[in-house]
Amino acid sequence: MADQFIEVDELRDTLLLPTHRQDVLTRIERVIQTIVFSVSEGEAPVLRLMNRCNWASVRFHESVGLVRKADVPVTTLRCDCPSSATRFVHLCTEMFSFLSVRDIYYNDPQLFGSQKTLDSILDDISCMLKVPRRSLHVFATSKGFISGDLCYLEEDGTKVDCNSSSTAVPVSSNVNGIRNIVSAAKFILIVEKDATFQRLLDDAFCTRLSPCIIITGKGVPDVNSRLMVRKLWDTLHIPVFALVDADPYGIEIMCIYKYGSRSLAFEAHSLTVPSVLWLGLLPSDIQRYRVPEETLIPFSQADESKINSLRTRDYISCQPAWEREIEAMQRLKQKAEIQSLSSIAPHFLTRVYLPNKLRYGGWI
Numbered sequence: 001m002a003d004q005f006i007e008v009d010e011l012r013d014t015l016l017l018p019t020h021r022q023d024v025l026t027r028i029e030r031v032i033q034t035i036v037f038s039v040s041e042g043e044a045p046v047l048r049l050m051n052r053c054n055w056a057s058v059r060f061h062e063s064v065g066l067v068r069k070a071d072v073p074v075t076t077l078r079c080d081c082p083s084s085a086t087r088f089v090h091l092c093t094e095m096f097s098f099l100s101v102r103d104i105y106y107n108d109p110q111l112f113g114s115q116k117t118l119d120s121i122l123d124d125i126s127c128m129l130k131v132p133r134r135s136l137h138v139f140a141t142s143k144g145f146i147s148g149d150l151c152y153l154e155e156d157g158t159k160v161d162c163n164s165s166s167t168a169v170p171v172s173s174n175v176n177g178i179r180n181i182v183s184a185a186k187f188i189l190i191v192e193k194d195a196t197f198q199r200l201l202d203d204a205f206c207t208r209l210s211p212c213i214i215i216t217g218k219g220v221p222d223v224n225s226r227l228m229v230r231k232l233w234d235t236l237h238i239p240v241f242a243l244v245d246a247d248p249y250g251i252e253i254m255c256i257y258k259y260g261s262r263s264l265a266f267e268a269h270s271l272t273v274p275s276v277l278w279l280g281l282l283p284s285d286i287q288r289y290r291v292p293e294e295t296l297i298p299f300s301q302a303d304e305s306k307i308n309s310l311r312t313r314d315y316i317s318c319q320p321a322w323e324r325e326i327e328a329m330q331r332l333k334q335k336a337e338i339q340s341l342s343s344i345a346p347h348f349l350t351r352v353y354l355p356n357k358l359r360y361g362g363w364i
């Protein structure tokens with residue numbers, strides 16, 4: 001009976017508040033009630049968490065990406081067990097501070113050690129409460145950069161202009177608050193590495209060929225970079241290409257934009273862009289463009305295991321063209337970075353490679 005009331009309350013609050021804050025609070029309160037109940041019963045409280053970082057807890061959905069299974073394995077955190085006590089305390093502290101302070105949390109660095117620890121804790125909390133991370137109203141500083149034919153307004157009304165050919169703008173830390181997006185871009189190019197991104201800026205790539213938007217998450221993308229790509233795709237309806245190194249790590253990063261990651265699979269609907277196209281560097285481009293042999297890097301043990309892991313994933317086996325490229329790379333046992341193109345000619349990437357690829361449809 002009591003449970004039914006909670007459902008009704010929750011529904012009403014969710015409908016009343018566009019930010020779902022009340023919904024989040026209700027869920028946190030319920031978790032805390034359980035802890036308090038255990039303590040009052042003389043038992044050691046436990047927290048039950050979804051196993052975020054486990055391939056067994058996600059499944060692949062063709063139009064969405066990686067989504068969390070309904071019945072995922074659960075980890076139990078006990079406060080009386082040395083191996084999980086610290087994490088237990090961190091989680092509780094975070095939940096309590098959400099209830100009382102409700103705003104920015106980066107106020108006790110000593111407690112958490114590093115921002116990475118705190119980030120991981122926040123992901124745990126949002127996963128446990130089954131709410132998107134941004135509903136916790138904790139905005140992390142973005143590590144990504146964006147440039148090109150794009151202007152928009154931040155939530156507070158600040159105008160952001162990414163349309164200057166020589167500089168980049170940090171990706172907003174509140175992507176959901178962005179409005180009035182104006183752009184004449186013909187496509188979006190996701191760039192894996194900062195160095196390549198810089199090269200494109202230096203060569204004025206966004207104005208030279210045709211108007212476009214370039215964005216980099218500097219390696220493994222953070223949530224804001226992924227939200228931004230998704231937002232631009234939703235708003236502009238233009239093709240999204242990925243430019244990554246021809247190595248297993250580059251493919252993994254591209255797959256995070258396209259299909260999502262295991263740890264944030266419960267948010268796939270707002271984070272993935274299933275139509276991302278692999279523009280380059282394709283393993284088959286290595287021969288096609290005669291990338292000099294001396295710039296190729298032999299596979300390491302880590303590359304070998306990463307590529308084996310990639311090949312077992314559902315989202316690769318449903319794309320024969322990708323599978324063929326990955327097989328070719330595994331046969332070659334060599335990888336090539338985007339930078340290796342500059343050993344063909346200094347501006348080869350921006351003057352020859354990308355224009356050709358885009359003009360003749362060299363993506364898969």
Ligand SMILES: *[C@@H]1O[C@H](CO)[C@@H](O)[C@H](O)[C@H]1NC(C)=O
Nearest residue numbers: 148149150151163182183184
């Ligand atoms: C960006 O600059 C170009 C060239 O100056 C212009 O044609 C275009 O309209 C600008 N785009 C936006 C979104 O302001």
